[in-house]
Amino acid sequence: QTSQMVDAPMKAMKGTPTLYDRLGGQPAIDAVVDDFVANVAADKRINKFFANSNIPKLKRLLGEQICAGTGGPCTYTGRDMKTTHARMGVTERHFNALVEDLVMSLDKHKVPQKEQQELLGVLGPMKSDIVTR
Ligand code: HEM
Numbered sequence: 001q002t003s004q005m006v007d008a009p010m011k012a013m014k015g016t017p018t019l020y021d022r023l024g025g026q027p028a029i030d031a032v033v034d035d036f037v038a039n040v041a042a043d044k045r046i047n048k049f050f051a052n053s054n055i056p057k058l059k060r061l062l063g064e065q066i067c068a069g070t071g072g073p074c075t076y077t078g079r080d081m082k083t084t085h086a087r088m089g090v091t092e093r094h095f096n097a098l099v100e101d102l103v104m105s106l107d108k109h110k111v112p113q114k115e116q117q118e119l120l121g122v123l124g125p126m127k128s129d130i131v132t133r
Pocket residue numbers: 046049050052053054058061062065077078079080084085088090094095096098123124126127130
C-alpha cells in the first residue's frame with residue numbers, strides 16, 4: 001500500500017524530461033554559453049572583470065555547471081562560487097548586467113520562457129555567494 005503510493009509518483013517522473021533535456025542538451029547549452037560569454041565580453045558594464053580570464057576554460061566550466069545544475073549527466077569540476085568570486089567586488093548591478101546578457105542569448109536561441117525561468121531559478125540562488133558589495 002505505502003510502497004505503491006510512493007512508487008506511483010516515481011513512475012510518473014520516469015521519462016519526464018529534465019531541464020537539461022528541455023534546453024536541448026549539451027550542444028544547445030554550449031551554444032547559449034558561447035553567445036552569453038560573447039555578450040559579456042562586449043558589455044562595458046562588466047567586461048573588465050574578465051580581462052585576465054581564460055575564456056575557453058570559463059566556457060567549459062559554465063557548460064558543466066549548467067549541465068550539472070539542470071539534471072544533465074555532468075560533474076562540475078570548477079571552484080565553488082564563493083571562492084571564485086571572492087574579492088572581485090561584484091555588485092548587484094554587475095550581477096543584473098550579467099543576467100541580462102544571459103537572457104539575451106537565451107532569447108536569441110529561442111529558449112522558451114518556462115525553461116528560461118527554470119534556469120534562472122537554478123542560477124539565481126548563487127547570487128549571495130557572488131555579490132560581495
Ligand atoms: C549566476 C551568475 C554567475 C555564475 C553562475 C557564474 C559562474 C562562474 C563559473 C562557473 C566560473 C568558473 C569558476 C572557476 O574558474 O573555477 C566563473 C568565473 C568567473 N566569474 Fe562568474 N558567475 C556568475 C556571475 C558573475 C558576475 C556577475 C561576475 C562579474 C561581473 C563574474 C565574474 C567572473 C570572473 C571574472 C570569473 C573568472 C575567474 C578567473 O578567470 O579565474 N561572475 N563564474
